[in-house]
Each structure stands twice: as C-alpha cells, then as structure tokens.
Amino acid sequence: MNGKKTDNGRRNFVKTGATAIAGGALLSSFPMKAFGAGQQKEIRIGLVGCGGRGTGAAHEALKTSKAVKLVALGEVFEDRLNSAYQNLKNTYGNQVEVPDSKKFIGFDAYQKVIESCDVVLLATPPPFRPLHLEAAVKADKHVFIEKPLFVDIPGYHKVMGINELAKQKNLNLGVGLQLRYENGYQKMKEQIDSGMIGDITSLDVYYNVGAPKIHPRQPGQTEMNYQVRNWRYFTWLWGGQLAGQTIHQIDLINWFMNDYPEVAQGLGGRQSFNGPDQGNTYDHHYAEFEYSNKIKLHVQSKTMDNTWNKVGFHIQGTKGYANEKSEIYNTANEPIWRYRDQEETVGPTQKCQSDFINSIINNKPLNQVDYGAKSTLTTIVGRMAIHSGQIITVEEALKSKKSILPKEFNWDAEMPSMPGPDGNYSIPVPGKVEVL
Numbered sequence: 001m002n003g004k005k006t007d008n009g010r011r012n013f014v015k016t017g018a019t020a021i022a023g024g025a026l027l028s029s030f031p032m033k034a035f036g037a038g039q040q041k042e043i044r045i046g047l048v049g050c051g052g053r054g055t056g057a058a059h060e061a062l063k064t065s066k067a068v069k070l071v072a073l074g075e076v077f078e079d080r081l082n083s084a085y086q087n088l089k090n091t092y093g094n095q096v097e098v099p100d101s102k103k104f105i106g107f108d109a110y111q112k113v114i115e116s117c118d119v120v121l122l123a124t125p126p127p128f129r130p131l132h133l134e135a136a137v138k139a140d141k142h143v144f145i146e147k148p149l150f151v152d153i154p155g156y157h158k159v160m161g162i163n164e165l166a167k168q169k170n171l172n173l174g175v176g177l178q179l180r181y182e183n184g185y186q187k188m189k190e191q192i193d194s195g196m197i198g199d200i201t202s203l204d205v206y207y208n209v210g211a212p213k214i215h216p217r218q219p220g221q222t223e224m225n226y227q228v229r230n231w232r233y234f235t236w237l238w239g240g241q242l243a244g245q246t247i248h249q250i251d252l253i254n255w256f257m258n259d260y261p262e263v264a265q266g267l268g269g270r271q272s273f274n275g276p277d278q279g280n281t282y283d284h285h286y287a288e289f290e291y292s293n294k295i296k297l298h299v300q301s302k303t304m305d306n307t308w309n310k311v312g313f314h315i316q317g318t319k320g321y322a323n324e325k326s327e328i329y330n331t332a333n334e335p336i337w338r339y340r341d342q343e344e345t346v347g348p349t350q351k352c353q354s355d356f357i358n359s360i361i362n363n364k365p366l367n368q369v370d371y372g373a374k375s376t377l378t379t380i381v382g383r384m385a386i387h388s389g390q391i392i393t394v395e396e397a398l399k400s401k402k403s404i405l406p407k408e409f410n411w412d413a414e415m416p417s418m419p420g421p422d423g424n425y426s427i428p429v430p431g432k433v434e435v436l
Helices: 008-027 052-064 078-095 109-116 126-138 153-168 183-193 223-229 241-257 348-361 369-388
Strands: 043-048 068-075 103-105 119-122 142-145 173-175 200-209 263-269 284-290 296-303 310-317 320-323 327-330 335-338
Touching: 043 052, 043 109, 043 348, 052 068, 052 078, 052 119, 052 348, 068 078, 068 109, 078 103, 103 109, 109 119, 109 126, 119 126, 126 142, 126 153, 142 348, 153 369, 173 348, 173 369, 183 241, 183 320, 183 327, 200 241, 241 284, 241 296, 241 310, 241 369, 263 369, 284 369
Parallel strands: 043 068, 043 119, 068 103, 119 142, 142 173, 200 296
Antiparallel strands: 200 310, 263 284, 284 296, 310 320, 320 327, 327 335
C-alpha cells in the first residue's frame, strides 16, 4: 500500500498482521459445524471476567465445538458471576460444568481459574489484563484476550514481554479485535490493495455513541468497588474511549494501512458529563494520527446521549473512497464495488473466537498480540496527546514509565483518582497534566 517505511518495526507489524488474519479469511468459507469436526480432544476453558463481553466470549467458545467445556469462572462481583453462569448453563447444558468449588470471587480469582483449566478467556476491565496474561502464560495456558490489552505504557511493555514468552512456549494467543474477520472488510481490503481507490490520501474514523450506564454509589461501598462497578467512567479502568471502544475502527484502519501511526495530537473534554457519578473521563475526543508516509487518520469519538451517533470509517483515495458498509465509490460519487453475502450467518465476533478455539483443537499456531498491542498503543498515545494538549510521538511515549494504575488491587486500595470535598473527581486539563 502507501508509504515507504522499511524499518524492522513496520516489517514485523505487516508480517504478523498478515499471518494472524490468514486463519480468519479461511474460516469465513467454512460452516460453523466444521469447526473441530472429528476431534475428540476436550478443551477445558475458564472465564475471568463475567460481564457482558466475558459472557459473550464464553458463548462463542462453547458454540465453536462440543469439545469445549466451561469448567471455571472468576469475578470480583458475585452477582455477575452467577448471572453469567445461569445464562451459559441454560444455553449449553452439560458443556458448562462449573461446580460451586470452581466459582471464584475476588481479585485473586484469576489465579484459581488458571489453575483449573487449559484455556483462559480474559475479559475483565483492561488494567488487569497484563497481570492476568502474565499469570496464564507462565502457567502454560492458551489465552484469549479481550481488547484493549492495557491502559498505559508500562502495560504495553509487560504485554509485549509476556508475548515473547508465549511464543517460546508455543502458546496460542487470540485477541478480540474481530472486525478483521468481517468478510466484507477482507474483500474490500483486497480491492484497496489492488488500487481500486488509488493512493490513499486521508482516513476518518467515527465512534459516536451514548453514555455508559451509571451504577449509583451504595452505602458502605469502598472507592475501589464503586469505580470498578463504573469502570467506563474512570481512565485507569477503561483507558479512555479511544481504547475502550474506538480501537475496533482504529485497528481496522491500521490493518488497511499495513502500518500504525507514529505521531498523535488532539483535543477533547467534558460537555455532557458532570458531577461525581461520571468519574473523570472525557465525553468527547478528537485525535489526529500520522503514519510514516504522512497520511493522517482523523478520529472523532464521543459518549453523549441524545446526539448524532455514527460508528464507522471513511478511506479517501485519489480515485475514490471506501466506507464501513463495504462499499467503494469513484470520485463522481458513483458506486463501483460493494460486498453483499446474504447467506453469511456467522458474524466476525464468532469467527474471531472460533479461530482461536479451532487453532487449539487442530494444534495450529495463532498469535494476535503483536497487532493487538500495537493498535492498543495507538489509542493510548492518542489519549495521552488529548489529555496533555501536546504532540506526542510513539517513540517518546514508549520511554515513559508513568503508570496510571493503583499500586495494588484490593477493595481498600488507594485509587489513582479520589473524589474531592465536593465529591467530584479531578479532570485532566490540557497544558497542565503530565502524561509522560
């Protein structure tokens, strides 16, 4: 595609990105019943993080093959664990074999889940991901990791270090960036790579949605408990909206570009969020990223109720443009290509999880952490630029040792951000906050 970058970082990125998605492209032509066909090996999985995404990941793993058995659950909130268990048990019956002795509650639940299974699904809020991934890999477990993979630069370095260990141990690591498995996007990438829209000149990403749910503070609730319940309102728990949501479209653009940005700058703030109930995150973000070939990616993201919503992207070229609907238009705004498959019944999220499970059943190498970590890094550098009001390069960001996490994980831990006398949290102010 565009650009002349030839350093080892880009070559490695392109190589790992192409290799990782090859399985997804192959899976897209297989019926779901073919996954694991004829295989008798039992896959004993454990789920760490029993919220909506964790429950969904377990559904997708169990649906992939009858050989998959859910044998352990881990959560910090008992109500979420019980809800996930009942949901999964009602759907998959004897594929869910989780006795009360394998339902673990607390910040150490991940350790007990890892001891109880062969394959681990990690779906907690992202700051816990590096710690949990490290424990699973050191215990020789295959791991599926939800996005984003971390929330700060120390988390990036930890994940990349553990990934090297996983490669040495021949462990399979899947990442929940499922848009790469969308048939239409795979076919559209082929068209873009062949030159249908000419040279790419600019890129736009949109993730404009409503505000997350608020869980009101309860009597006697510790600050850690309250913040984890409302994790999308705290930067250390979510990583910001670019990491928590917009990463899907940003990762897709990185894939289309066969590259990842080197520089970021941007702006944002809070217009609709206010008061203690909405923590310390921004409710709107704009980031401008620049790739090595000087092409710019413009990202707008917001979490505001009763406003214009859009989730998608626009790729502009010299001969036309492409969009999130898997459509390509020429410069006269006339449609010249589109992908439609009315018979496609398996969505990209299922394909992503099935690719991971199928790689284990068939003993085929799979590692998606390289591109997952680099796309997560893109979002973290973007947030750092927005919060600080500075232009930040990936090179200088990677030198940072600044952690935004609490020093320990327990219900009484001292939080990175505490409410002031008026109950409000400190909000990052560009030009004042230090991010490096």
